[in-house]
Amino acid sequence: MEETKKTKVRLNGKQWLAVIVCGMAYNALGILQYLARDYYVIYKEANGLTDSQMGLILSAVGVAAVVAYFYNGFVTDLMRPKIMMMFSCSVCVILSVILLMSPGFIPSVICFCAFALLPMWSPMAKLLAGLGTNEESNQIFAWLDFVIAASALLTGFAASAAVASFASIAGVRVILVICLVMNVLVVVTLPMVDKTTREDFIKMKKENEGGFTLKNVLILFRDPDQWLIWLAIGLGYTGYIGITYLAPLMVDAFGMSEAVATALSTVTNHGVGLVAPLIAGVLATRFGAVRSYLLWLMFYVVSMVAMIILPWQPALLAIAILCTVLLAFSVKGRSAISSTVLTNIETPLFLFGTSVGIESLIMTIPDTFCYTIAGNMIEANGTNGYYYVFGMCLAFAVAGLICCIIVDRRLKAGKTSAWFMEQHHHIKNEN
Numbered sequence: 001m002e003e004t005k006k007t008k009v010r011l012n013g014k015q016w017l018a019v020i021v022c023g024m025a026y027n028a029l030g031i032l033q034y035l036a037r038d039y040y041v042i043y044k045e046a047n048g049l050t051d052s053q054m055g056l057i058l059s060a061v062g063v064a065a066v067v068a069y070f071y072n073g074f075v076t077d078l079m080r081p082k083i084m085m086m087f088s089c090s091v092c093v094i095l096s097v098i099l100l101m102s103p104g105f106i107p108s109v110i111c112f113c114a115f116a117l118l119p120m121w122s123p124m125a126k127l128l129a130g131l132g133t134n135e136e137s138n139q140i141f142a143w144l145d146f147v148i149a150a151s152a153l154l155t156g157f158a159a160s161a162a163v164a165s166f167a168s169i170a171g172v173r174v175i176l177v178i179c180l181v182m183n184v185l186v187v188v189t190l191p192m193v194d195k196t197t198r199e200d201f202i203k204m205k206k207e208n209e210g211g212f213t214l215k216n217v218l219i220l221f222r223d224p225d226q227w228l229i230w231l232a233i234g235l236g237y238t239g240y241i242g243i244t245y246l247a248p249l250m251v252d253a254f255g256m257s258e259a260v261a262t263a264l265s266t267v268t269n270h271g272v273g274l275v276a277p278l279i280a281g282v283l284a285t286r287f288g289a290v291r292s293y294l295l296w297l298m299f300y301v302v303s304m305v306a307m308i309i310l311p312w313q314p315a316l317l318a319i320a321i322l323c324t325v326l327l328a329f330s331v332k333g334r335s336a337i338s339s340t341v342l343t344n345i346e347t348p349l350f351l352f353g354t355s356v357g358i359e360s361l362i363m364t365i366p367d368t369f370c371y372t373i374a375g376n377m378i379e380a381n382g383t384n385g386y387y388y389v390f391g392m393c394l395a396f397a398v399a400g401l402i403c404c405i406i407v408d409r410r411l412k413a414g415k416t417s418a419w420f421m422e423q424h425h426h427i428k429n430e431n
Contacts, residue, residue, distance in 0.1 A: 009135045009285050011143070018131055018193045019140055021186055022124050023147030025085055028182035029092055030148075031155060031175060033061065033115035035099075036108065039175065042168035046102050053105045060109055064116035066364055072119040073357015074217075077350060081123035082194040088118040089183040089190075096180040100173055121360060125339040126352045127194055135285050137343045142281025145336040149273030151182075216351060216421070223420045225345045225410055226355060228403045232293065233338050234362040235400030239300050239331040241370050242393040243268060245378075246307070246324045249386050253312040254320050264321065268328035276329045277336035289337045289344035290411060294404045296337075297397055299330035304394040308387060338363075345407065346418035366396070 011019070036043045036057050044054050076084065095111045103111075128140050155178050220226055247265050250256040256264075284292040303326045310316060310323070339356060347355045370392070378385035410416075 009139050011132070011136060011139055014193065015131055015136065015140055016143075017189070018128060019143045019147055021189050021193055022128060023144055023151060024182040025089060025186040025190075026120065026124060026144070027148050027151045027155070028179045028186065029088060029115060029118060029120045031152065032092055032096065032099075032179050033065075033112065035172070035175065036061070036112060039172065042171045045168040046172040047104055047108060048102075049105055049108070057105075057109055057112055061112045061116050062367075064113040066361070066368070068117045068119070069357060069361040069364060071357070072122045073354040073360070075119055076122040076126055076353025076357065079123075080194075080196060081127035081353070082190055082196065084119045084123040085127070086187050086190055088120050089186045091118060092183045093180055093187075096176050096183070100176050100180075102169060102172070122353045122356045125342075125356045126349070129339065129343050129352055130349055134289075134343050138284035138289060138337065138340050139281045141340045142277045142284070142336045145277030145280075145332070146274060149277070149332075153274075155179075216348075217354060219421055219424045220348075220351050220354060220417075222424075223417050225407055225415070225417045225420065226347070226358075228407045228410075229290075229341050229345055230355075230359050230362045232297075232400045232403040232407070233341070233359050234365065235396045235403065236293070236297055236300065236330075236334045236338075237363045238366050238370065238393055238396040239327055239334065241366070241374060242300070242304060242307075242327050242390065243324070243331060244371070245374060245386060245389050246320075246327065249307075249312070249383075250317070250320060250324070253383050253386075254317045255314040256317060264324065268324060272325065272328040273332045276332035279329075280333040280336040283333075284337045284340055284344075288411075289340040290404060290408050292337055293334060293341055294401065294408070296330045296334040297401045297404060299326050299333070300397040301394065301401065303327040303330065304390050304397060307390050308394065312383070345411065346416035348418060348421055 031038070036054060040054060043049075044051070049057075091114065095114055098107060099111055128144065129137055131137075132140060155175060158174050158178060247261050250264070251258060251261050280292060280296065283295065303323045306323045306326075307320070310319060312320075338359070342352065342355050342359070374385075374389045374392070377388040381388065
């Protein structure tokens with residue numbers, strides 16, 4: 001009976017407001033940063049750009065994003081998350097106004113790189129992690145992913161309607177105005193979510209062995225739990241590679257039409273994102289984020305094994321679609337608790353931003369080479385090349401499972417990140 005009560009978690013008004021505000025902030029910056037990628041056709045037409053120029057913009061954004069992931073985590077633990085987020089949203093407002101004027105190539109490069117360099121995810125994750133208990137964090141991050149998916153879907157529909165009624169430039173401007181409004185709302189409402197002062201921040205540092213210091217960061221980097229979770233998150237993120245190549249496989253080997261493949265991609269990328277995070281939050285609350293993460297990785301393994309052993313013929317298209325949806329659930333469910341697992345292993349809050357930053361950096365590393373490898377495999381081997389791609393994904397998923405299993409056993413033994421930090425401070429004090 002007592003166990004049942006523990007699983008009933010209700011968020012308070014402040015936490016709900018935080019979810020909505022942070023969801024707006026994440027989407028406002030995310031949509032702006034990848035506007036040229038996600039709305040390639042209309043942005044290119046609206047600004048009179050060539051494919052070569054669009055490619056340069058996207059490459060520049062990718063480089064800037066990797067650089068940002070490296071330093072954002074460290075900066076997050078040196079400053080208050082609220083200040084960083086308000087700064088980022090304020091800059092987004094200014095840059096959105098510039099892009100509204102369809103400025104062309106060079107200003108576009110500067111604006112999109114600036115979006116990529118702004119700190120958002122690390123300070124947001126730290127802010128949300130500090131708003132409740134471990135169980136409440138499961139629900140907070142799950143609902144955050146739901147709000148992100150829902151608002152992104154609505155923004156896309158609004159842009160499509162504008163393009164259909166007017167022209168490409170109208171679609172781009174609709175997106176920019178929506179993002180501009182969301183950024184303004186975040187700047188206005190964020191102080192109601194986080195009322196901590198500079199004095200509170202200084203006090204927390206004093207209570208936690210100086211907070212963010214080189215000594216504490218080095219201890220964090222020696223913590224096995226952190227590295228195992230960072231690797232598990234990064235390996236789980238490769239599920240997006242599987243989703244990317246399942247769509248063309250459906251067309252090439254299963255006879256699916258391109259129109260149906262596009263509709264399926266919409267369902268897997270957005271529709272599943274409305275459901276999977278909420279399920280992930282419930283499971284994480286009941287069984288713990290690390291064990292829940294194990295389940296989502298198992299879905300990844302099952303979907304890849306099924307696609308490898310399944311005969312690729314039109315008669316089995318329905319099974320292939322089920323595998324695709326299962327993988328989409330794995331990716332979206334995993335995503336919803338990627339920061340919650342850090343609270344599950346008791347990552348110290350004063351180093352939470354650093355941990356999220358390193359996690360994000362490791363998560364992006366496979367993107368820098370895996371898609372190139374996958375493309376080369378398919379070009380060299382035709383349809384059979386997909387077997388190698390899914391085999392690569394399966395290896396990543398199994399490695400992630402192993403990392404999670406080891407962490408789960410360490411947690412059972414009481415070897416959390418908080419325990420590791422305390423042990424090393426204790427050893428230091430004794431010496």
